[in-house]
Amino acid sequence: MSPVFRPRTRCCRRPVQAALVAAIAFLCALLGQLTRPEDGLSILWPANALLAGLLIRHPSLARPPSWAGALCGLALANVVLEGLRWPAALSYGVTDLSGVFVAWIILSSDWSPPRLRSPRAISQVLAACVAAAAANAAIALALTPWLRPDAQWPTVALNWFFGQLLSYSAFLPPIMLLPRRLRLRGDRRRSWASLLKRMGSGTLLLPFAALLASLSLCFLLGGPGAAAFPIPALMYCALAYRQGTTAWITLMTALTVLLGIANGWLPLGEGHLLAGLHAWDMVSLRLGVLLLVVSPLLVSGILAARSDLISSLNLALDHDGLTRALSRQAFLRSADEHLGRTPAPPQGNALLMLDIDHFKQLNDRHGHAAGDRVLKAFAQTIRTIVRPLDLFGRLGGEEFALFLPDTSERDANDIAERLRFCVERLEVPLDDGPPLKISVSIGTVHDSRTPLASLSELLAYADRAMYQAKRGGRNRVHAHGGPAAQASDATEDPAWHPPLNNAPKAP
Numbered sequence: 001m002s003p004v005f006r007p008r009t010r011c012c013r014r015p016v017q018a019a020l021v022a023a024i025a026f027l028c029a030l031l032g033q034l035t036r037p038e039d040g041l042s043i044l045w046p047a048n049a050l051l052a053g054l055l056i057r058h059p060s061l062a063r064p065p066s067w068a069g070a071l072c073g074l075a076l077a078n079v080v081l082e083g084l085r086w087p088a089a090l091s092y093g094v095t096d097l098s099g100v101f102v103a104w105i106i107l108s109s110d111w112s113p114p115r116l117r118s119p120r121a122i123s124q125v126l127a128a129c130v131a132a133a134a135a136n137a138a139i140a141l142a143l144t145p146w147l148r149p150d151a152q153w154p155t156v157a158l159n160w161f162f163g164q165l166l167s168y169s170a171f172l173p174p175i176m177l178l179p180r181r182l183r184l185r186g187d188r189r190r191s192w193a194s195l196l197k198r199m200g201s202g203t204l205l206l207p208f209a210a211l212l213a214s215l216s217l218c219f220l221l222g223g224p225g226a227a228a229f230p231i232p233a234l235m236y237c238a239l240a241y242r243q244g245t246t247a248w249i250t251l252m253t254a255l256t257v258l259l260g261i262a263n264g265w266l267p268l269g270e271g272h273l274l275a276g277l278h279a280w281d282m283v284s285l286r287l288g289v290l291l292l293v294v295s296p297l298l299v300s301g302i303l304a305a306r307s308d309l310i311s312s313l314n315l316a317l318d319h320d321g322l323t324r325a326l327s328r329q330a331f332l333r334s335a336d337e338h339l340g341r342t343p344a345p346p347q348g349n350a351l352l353m354l355d356i357d358h359f360k361q362l363n364d365r366h367g368h369a370a371g372d373r374v375l376k377a378f379a380q381t382i383r384t385i386v387r388p389l390d391l392f393g394r395l396g397g398e399e400f401a402l403f404l405p406d407t408s409e410r411d412a413n414d415i416a417e418r419l420r421f422c423v424e425r426l427e428v429p430l431d432d433g434p435p436l437k438i439s440v441s442i443g444t445v446h447d448s449r450t451p452l453a454s455l456s457e458l459l460a461y462a463d464r465a466m467y468q469a470k471r472g473g474r475n476r477v478h479a480h481g482g483p484a485a486q487a488s489d490a491t492e493d494p495a496w497h498p499p500l501n502n503a504p505k506a507p
Contacts, residue, residue: 016068017061025073029461033081044258049167052103053175053407071097099136099164103128117304122297129168137161140417162286170293174251207240222267227257227288238299246300290359320394323379331393335403335456350412351441352402353462357474359398377428409446416442416477439475441466449481
């Protein structure tokens with residue numbers, strides 16, 4: 001499209017976005033009516049929290065036309081559902097949008113945590129919810145003498161604050177925990193396979209069954225303490241499920257309890273219907289449901305922080321700190337797992353031993369800092385060429401190993417030659433003097449030549465082949481059971497560069 005038409009396209013897009021936001025605001029206001037009994041106040045008003053979540057997840061919508069559309073949608077809902085006149089309806093809409101604006105400002109700033117994987121991050125989101133609810137209550141309190149002159153000011157402030165606090169706390173965390181992008185098809189297949197496996201073992205079904213049982217007991221017995229019945233089951237879900245799943249299950253549970261109370265399916269006690277509750281009783285009810293929402297979120301945040309800590313520790317243990325290659329133990333463990341797989345891959349597996357030529361002399365001449373740079377550059381070069389499924393590890397010093405699963409012998413030798421070629425063209429800059437040029441000697445072995453060999457035996461064969469390459473003049477590849485490949489001559493095209501991840505695929 002020609003650049004001349006782009007501004008016009010943006011101008012046409014913004015009214016459409018504003019209309020869309022207005023429709024969403026109107027529909028969200030309809031949801032609030034489901035928790036409103038006859039002649040009573042809504043226990044939960046999700047419109048503000050859902051609008052704030054929409055604007056936080058899609059910052060491009062947070063423009064003046066969209067804010068105007070949200071105000072029109074909320075005002076229209078007040079006119080249609082409440083029978084208010086337009087001045088009063090717009091005033092209530094401004095009250096609602098004040099909290100939305102505060103939540104959007106706080107959670108879109110640098111102060112907001114990028115991920116909710118810690119109790120501190122969840123506490124920051126809850127603090128933003130408190131600020132948004134306080135803004136709603138303050139504006140409502142200021143407009144009370146005009147909108148509801150017969151109402152008591154403390155009652156209005158309490159109902160607005162705790163009602164909005166419950167809504168923001170229930171809806172914002174699940175929305176913020178939604179994934180930023182959809183999974184790729186291969187990732188989705190692995191996810192479904194893992195899900196089915198866990199369901200078969202009962203680790204997913206038992207927490208959900210416990211939650212259903214607690215909700216059933218909640219509706220069967222009722223009473224003032226019924227809202228707390230699902231909390232132990234929700235804690236069980238927080239231990240068994242991912243953080244985002246726990247947040248959505250908690251939201252659905254809170255909505256189920258609130259709908260049951262609002263419609264009389266879950267009586268609070270003899271003679272205690274929702275419409276007849278005192279203001280302080282309503283505050284107590286909202287606080288109880290708020291604890292039901294917050295407790296599993298904090299537990300899931302603690303577990304997520306612990307999981308991240310364990311993952312970082314495992315990463316540090318399994319990888320070499322200098323080159324980011326697999327450590328010796330991690331490489332041997334992973335390669336042994338590949339060799340023990342049943343059935344074996346159709347093309348077999350290959351193992352390469354790589355040793356940087358004259359590395360000790362390089363260290364003695366240029367110092368250990370230059371040696372560390374060489375190791376980093378060498379490892380980075382190898383990682384940019386091999387496939388993601390290949391195992392690249394540092395066995396010690398300047399010796400590295402590369403395990404190529406499901407790779408034919410011919411392809412393995414071709415890969416080794418490409419690695420040798422790329423390392424030969426590598427230049428490592430120094431603080432003073434010309435850049436260093438290095439080379440590598442590679443020994444290869446394929447398990448088709450030794451079908452019953454263990455990993456230690458394959459390593460020994462590859463190590464012998466690598467020393468054959470060194471004795472043959474270095475900067476070359478030697479295959480176990482075959483002649484050494486000659487180093488590239490000067491007539492080879494110097495402009496050739498192998499593409500990234502260019503390991504041959506199975507035909």
